[in-house]
Every structure is written in structure tokens, then in C-alpha cells.
Amino acid sequence: MSTDLRLEVSVDDQQMRVFRGTDIVRTYIISTATKGVGFQPGSFRTPTGNFKITDKIGADAPTGTIFKAREPQGVWTTDSPPTCDDLILTRILRISGLDPENANSYDRYIYIHGTNREDLLGQPNSHGCIRMGNADVIELFDLVEPGVPMTITPPSNHRGKLFFFDCDSTLSTIEGIDELARVRGEKVYQDVVALTHAAMNGEIPLTDVFPRRMEIIQPDLETCEAVASLYIETITPGVRELVERLKADGWTLIILSGGFAPLIEPLARELGIDHVEAVPLHLDPEGRYAGYGSDYPTTRNGGKNEIIREWKAALRPNKVVMMGDGVSDLETKPDVDLFIGFGGVVRRPLVMNGSDLWIEKMSDFATDRI
Known part of the structure; x- marks a missing residue:
């Protein structure tokens, strides 16, 4: 037996x-x-x-x-x-x-x-x-x-290398949530853009900004699909080539974003990035807004750190790198081996001054430096 x-x-x-x-x-x-x-x-x-x-x-x-x-x-x-x-x-x-x-x-x-x-x-x-x-x-x-x-x-060996990308104003030149707001009219758009910049500049906690923006916008399926397509149309110059170089060098690539997962996943597929860590967005069967993952880590300050630490515990990687444009990205610096600030879309002085490495063109980043 x-x-x-x-x-x-x-x-x-x-x-x-x-x-x-x-x-x-x-x-x-x-x-x-x-x-x-x-x-x-x-x-x-x-x-x-x-x-x-x-x-x-x-x-x-x-x-x-x-x-x-x-x-x-x-x-x-x-x-x-x-x-x-x-x-x-x-x-x-x-x-x-x-x-x-x-x-x-x-x-x-x-x-x-x-x-x-x-x-x-x-x-x-x-x-x-x-x-x-x-x-x-x-x-x-x-x-x-x-x-x-x-x-x-559990594993005891170290395995692989992790490279985390922010999405908005990094992989793509848009801020997805601002584009969701655009369809609600110019005033709503300007209000949401102001909130987004305040959050990315570290002036307002993400925890406060997220519910305020979503209460205003309440996006439907048609709007979400349009923004998902826009992400692909506005891929930052040089991103495709950088992704290919990193993959060839054995990096595991993860999009780590405070944006919405269903909007970002088509972009990830387009770029050949297998992993997306982003906020769930819920629509009802008729395609109407039904809420978002308000408890998802990237809706709050320090949430990106939580996800990076989960990946590190799960894989025991040899090296971890983060690239992004905002303060929520810069916050990850204690949990990564290298933080790369990206200023090719928006140049944020706080991020630039805090970065281990600052670039304004994806083509400026030589992968052999990591």
C-alpha cells in the first residue's frame, strides 16, 4: 500500500x-x-x-x-x-x-x-x-x-534577474488614467491630470488620489478598450529594442504599475512582456464601470515595494532593477539593486535627483551597465 x-x-x-x-x-x-x-x-x-x-x-x-x-x-x-x-x-x-x-x-x-x-x-x-x-x-x-x-x-538557490518597468510615461508616453478622464470633458481631464501630477511628484498620497480620480471618471468598456489601444500606439521610442536586449540577456521583465491591468495587458503582449502587476478594473456584464481593486498594493504609496519584495521572496533573484518616472517608482529604491529614473516623457526633479541612473532616451541605456 x-x-x-x-x-x-x-x-x-x-x-x-x-x-x-x-x-x-x-x-x-x-x-x-x-x-x-x-x-x-x-x-x-x-x-x-x-x-x-x-x-x-x-x-x-x-x-x-x-x-x-x-x-x-x-x-x-x-x-x-x-x-x-x-x-x-x-x-x-x-x-x-x-x-x-x-x-x-x-x-x-x-x-x-x-x-x-x-x-x-x-x-x-x-x-x-x-x-x-x-x-x-x-x-x-x-x-x-x-x-x-x-x-x-522552498528554493535555496538564486535564480535569474528581475527588471521592473513602470508603464505610464515610461513604456508609453501617456498616463492611462488621464486618457480615461479625457472622454469626460476638458474640466474633468484637467482636474484628473492635476491629481496625477501631484501624486507622481509626491505632493499628494496615492491613497487619497486613487478614489478621487475613479469617482470622477467611472470608465466603461468602450473607453477602456480605446485607452488600451492608445498605450500601444504611444510606445516610447526605443522601448521595443530595450525589451529585446534585456530578454536576450536573461532578464525576467515585469510591468509594475499603478495603472489598470486590463488596459496594460495588451501593451505587455505587444512588447513580449509576460508579467503585469497592475490594478484590477471591474466592469459589469453590460460593460459599465463596477469598481477597481482598491486594496491592490499599487494604489498606495509603498505598494510597489510590497510587490517587488514578493517577487524577491518567490524567486531569490541575483539582481533586481526598477525603471520609472514617478515618486512611487523612486520609493522602490531600497528594495532594488539599481533604480533608473526615466525623464524622456516627464522630467521630475525629485526623481532625477534620487536616481542611481538617469536617462531621457531609452537608447541611452546600455544593458551592459547592469
Whole structure:
């Protein structure tokens, strides 16, 4: 019986080992999360600590069975059309956390499952679950029963380099929230622009500015889509080339913004940036404004620091860089190895004087300097 088995997952090695006593009886190549380790719901990070297998789902299902909400929804094969989806295939072993910090893992739907991206096993590439090869997950499924203990060991090795970009007046020449205000008329636009500049210059706390601006604007779907397109139309000269150089040098790129995620995500896709940390924006089924993520860190001063620290804890990077134009960007300086002030759109003296490096053209930044 499997009750004498235990599982150990190494984030550093990207391996799962099956032990019987002190003997290793199986070793599997796996993938944990691209975004590293963590415990927050919606973080797309793999939790660490002590767990147990709770549910077994998919017994006798054909290899490649696609599960959605733990129900079979057809079969994926290598001849299926290409997809970038993180498909849950073949078998599901659902786990529960046994430690206070990972006790939400069951509700986060953290699984061990088969994947359509077997080519990426051996490197962190999941959305938080533990991916396995489809033949391997069948073998493991047959080996274990509910109650089998599992440990996910947090990383001890440093991995990669993180480069955070502000969005507005950095990657793009616009301030998205000002453009959302423009459709409400000139007076509203001027009022919101004044609030934005006051916040970026450090004159008014972001915590005060955010609700005041959104109460005035209340953007609908049509307005949001227009501004999302405008972000792409106004990409700062030299950004595309800089992004390509950084990616070629092995940097993980993250947009870190006090703007709204649904408006910025198309820009990120256009630039080939995989990660966006920005404020949720809510619309009702008719496309009317229904609020925003008022508790999201970047709606308040110091919030960008919180997100940077989460990434650092999750990945243990070798180096961290931030580039931005505003005071909320400059605030991140204690949590990064290099702060680059960008003055190519708006030149803020406070940011310029506080920067480790100041540039006014993206082409002025030589990546070999970092």
C-alpha cells in the first residue's frame, strides 16, 4: 500500500522524489511555478511546506484527458492545435496544506497534474501547480492514496534577474488614467491630470488620489478598450529594442504599475512582456464601470515595494532593477539593486535627483551597465 510512501518536491532541482522509508523508489522531472513560490490566492505561485494528498481525480481516464473544474472536457493529443493554455491533463492529485501559511492550498486548487507542455518540464513554468509528464502522473496516481504526505522544499538557490518597468510615461508616453478622464470633458481631464501630477511628484498620497480620480471618471468598456489601444500606439521610442536586449540577456521583465491591468495587458503582449502587476478594473456584464481593486498594493504609496519584495521572496533573484518616472517608482529604491529614473516623457526633479541612473532616451541605456 502507498501509506508508507512520502513525496518530496525540490523547487531548486525541479524534481519530485518518491520515498519509501529512506529509499528513493521513483524520481520525476516536474515544473513548479514560473513566478516562484508563495501563498497568496491568485499569485500563480507554488506554495511550500508540508502537505498531504487529498483527492484523486481521473482514474482510468485516457491519457491527455483535459480537465476543467475537475471534469473531463475532451482529449488533448500532440496533434492538437497549438495552445499557450496551462492545460490540466490525464490525472489530478489535489493537495491540502498542513501549515498555517499553506492551509489555503486546497482552496487555491493546487494540483499535481499532467501537462500539454512536457517540453518545458525541468524548469519553473507552471501557473502554481506541479506539472508532470502524462505517463509519470499516471504512474504516481497508481502509487499513492489520499493521506500520503508531501513536502515542497522552498528554493535555496538564486535564480535569474528581475527588471521592473513602470508603464505610464515610461513604456508609453501617456498616463492611462488621464486618457480615461479625457472622454469626460476638458474640466474633468484637467482636474484628473492635476491629481496625477501631484501624486507622481509626491505632493499628494496615492491613497487619497486613487478614489478621487475613479469617482470622477467611472470608465466603461468602450473607453477602456480605446485607452488600451492608445498605450500601444504611444510606445516610447526605443522601448521595443530595450525589451529585446534585456530578454536576450536573461532578464525576467515585469510591468509594475499603478495603472489598470486590463488596459496594460495588451501593451505587455505587444512588447513580449509576460508579467503585469497592475490594478484590477471591474466592469459589469453590460460593460459599465463596477469598481477597481482598491486594496491592490499599487494604489498606495509603498505598494510597489510590497510587490517587488514578493517577487524577491518567490524567486531569490541575483539582481533586481526598477525603471520609472514617478515618486512611487523612486520609493522602490531600497528594495532594488539599481533604480533608473526615466525623464524622456516627464522630467521630475525629485526623481532625477534620487536616481542611481538617469536617462531621457531609452537608447541611452546600455544593458551592459547592469
